[in-house]
Amino acid sequence: MKEKSNAYKAVHDISRNSTLLEGISHHLGWDQETYMPPGHASIRAEQLKLLAGLVHKEKTSKTFETALNKLINVKTGKILTKTLTPEQARSAELWRRDFINEKALPNRFVEDFAKLKSQALEAWRHARQENAFSHFAPFLDKIVGMNRRMADYFGYKTTAYDALMDHYEPDLTTKVVDKVFCELRGATVDLLKKIQSKKQVNDQFLHGDFPEEKQMIFVKKMLSDVGYHPDTGRLDISTHPFSHSTHPTDVRITTRVNPKYAMANIFGALHEVGHGMYELGLPVEHYGSPLAQPNSLGIHESQSRWWETRIGHCKAYWEHYLPLLKKQFPDVLKKNQLDAFYKAINKVQPTFIRVEADEVTYNMHVILRYEIEKGLIDGSLKVRDVPEAWNAKMVELLGIKPKTNTLGCLQDVHWSMGAMGYFPTYTLGTMFASHLFQGFEKKHPDWEKRVAKGELLFIREWLQQNIHCHGRRYSSLELLKKATGKEFSAKAFINYLNNKYSDIYGI
């Protein structure tokens, strides 16, 4: 017995070291976006490259492989140490999977890809600024090619895109995603038509003077109420909001402040704290093993969307917080009643930019990118035709056509960073949140009453017990079922949208 548990510990110890190094990288990433003197940028890039190299070396080392091969046959996947607990066996399987993925890409490929990405990022920035897709197109073309090669290295059963998506959302295939996206697409187009036939809600009063200092007082109170604590986290300001975890004892988030519009800060911070609470809730006793890692990007996004949309955009939440918000900004908001405020923050209107979109139209932006990416990867869409395809899909899905590529296919950074298969996790996460909410509502049918009184910690506890504590113990689909008793489908989210917006728009 002692010998067997030593075999697990041997793998865990090596893995713990690379996890510590990854944590340091995340911290350096945080610093880069917050306090780093700008003149240090190129050396910071070198530091990150060096750490990435060390982590890769450690994760693919002969020492690690030898240790792992005592737990599990790396070639066949057969568990070799009989005394492993089911949790440890799962951990061994994930270590093997990660090891194979880590080894799959030749060093030369990784280096070439890294170089291409940094060139593509520059080209994209320039192209976006100049509204000149042709500057970015040759790089996008190479990125598509590299992604195809990457899919080949990883291997796949049905489509190359599956292999790419698997990187971010393990075990989920285009077959499943196509199905739920197709349902969601249809339902959203219908709902949007109905909404657009009704009178638009007024949200003018959300724009006005919201001094930074007062915004921050309100936001800090909100974060503290969900259980985000300065002992293990902190809030700073950056150009783009983000959440960075070094370890479950150091998870920092950032937000941005527009002194003319407080809601961007408020919902941005709620979104990021959702990501943050997930990282803080991972089982620290397993730190260094896959059991203490977040499940997938989709599940991660479900946690941020949970707090941002399901809680932060519900009426009960503002029953408690609107009086507090008015206290900070009495001049701007004193006349507004809860009902009007609730409608204003949920205003639906097709717009060009994904990150500014409302809850209904948001997913159309994501589905558009998903369809374009699949076309690029399977060769049915050529890079040069992307702008046209983009604009046509915008008309089809949202009824509007961007006047420039900067407002269209050049708006997002992801492709220039080499990422394909990433976008769907945004909408998957949003749908996961609503699917999970069913389990939560069943356990806490009175949740709205409690939220209206400012109680929030019971929500965090439910998420902690049903999502966070499991890390990568289950696949995302298993986790969704375990937490709700139901197979994942688009239904919960579509019902939620229909009910909520029928009420708001009087459909």
Place this chain on the structure above:
Amino acid sequence: MKEKSNAYKAVHDISRNSTLLEGISHHLGWDQETYMPPGHASIRAEQLKLLAGLVHKEKTSKTFETALNKLINVKTGKILTKTLTPEQARSAELWRRDFINEKALPNRFVEDFAKLKSQALEAWRHARQENAFSHFAPFLDKIVGMNRRMADYFGYKTTAYDALMDHYEPDLTTKVVDKVFCELRGATVDLLKKIQSKKQVNDQFLHGDFPEEKQMIFVKKMLSDVGYHPDTGRLDISTHPFSHSTHPTDVRITTRVNPKYAMANIFGALHEVGHGMYELGLPVEHYGSPLAQPNSLGIHESQSRWWETRIGHCKAYWEHYLPLLKKQFPDVLKKNQLDAFYKAINKVQPTFIRVEADEVTYNMHVILRYEIEKGLIDGSLKVRDVPEAWNAKMVELLGIKPKTNTLGCLQDVHWSMGAMGYFPTYTLGTMFASHLFQGFEKKHPDWEKRVAKGELLFIREWLQQNIHCHGRRYSSLELLKKATGKEFSAKAFINYLNNKYSDIYGI
């Protein structure tokens, strides 16, 4: 030729990687004292330990040794690559020296010492709080023993203390330090007697209301005027002021704010920016080699004391800055004239705490520790007799006797951190600054006129050209001679003290 320069590059590349990792460690140290959530402390300690291990591994690796052995025979010190420039040859010698030192301590010893230090730190904190030397004594005893063993591992010609001091101040021996400290000790005791026979200066007006925000405006202006720029540095607030360099493009300093006494912040920041400007001025083109490392702790301290005392405490500096300071604090300072202000900031008075001491008495605190440390290492002083020896020396050197050990031998953290041979560098640095000042005055005889007009960048330029750019190219004694044309002695500093304080106290 190509082959030869490749040999140098091979060593440099490996060394550059460990330097990058050390820079990351320094950054993590900065974060720990500024923005890190406190709950992360134990994991941060693990991260730092892991990085230290990686650096040690890299610096003592067979790969590094093999590469180094192509430049220089590691056993004999004979340069093997004939085409090296003199600079590169010096670099090879220093790499060899560092390699031998790095290999000198057995892993087991390093681990035991690290463990002892963390226990000793706890014991010291407790002992200091409780004024109970007996709690700390057993740990100090072990630390003395470990330091003796360390000296044996490093090796030495005359005394074990030389080997310890060599760690912080390479090539300087107790023989040299004894001589200059003896002269300084005699001169200071004489000067102090004369000062104490005169009327004390009034510094009451330096205590009052100095709001943090206004202090920071003034301090930032001061730092900006010496050439410290936000593109490669930043100023934050921490419990104890410090300077941390990640790379010559990222050198951050901190200060502390007492809202009742602005001078601690002002002189603390000037001290730290002196350290910072040194790191910023190191020759970045040699980054990763010893040529881009600071010369020694003494030379480092000479740069901080230069800005803090030689510039920051001179009359010309305040001719320019006093009006600016009055502008921030008109209520407190409006009545004060330059002459009174200059005398106040230079008030001499024996006190118990080293870090609060004035320019004259400061060195007596250091000499006291130096003498005690030497006694402990050569066995002539027992740990149990330290409090008595301390108090007797305080009376002898400064004429005052601390009522408690907390105000006496328990005040400093250094011994609990295992450091012996470190203290002398504080006074050596102070003396180096005055020795160097001779070279500067010769080149810029009109420096006071220019400083009085607020010109400071020419000073930085002189330091850059005569100290910073040389890194470890020369030993500290060589550097002192090169910059001034004179062998280092206590004379410059003693003359400076006598002239300055005779004037202030009308001796």
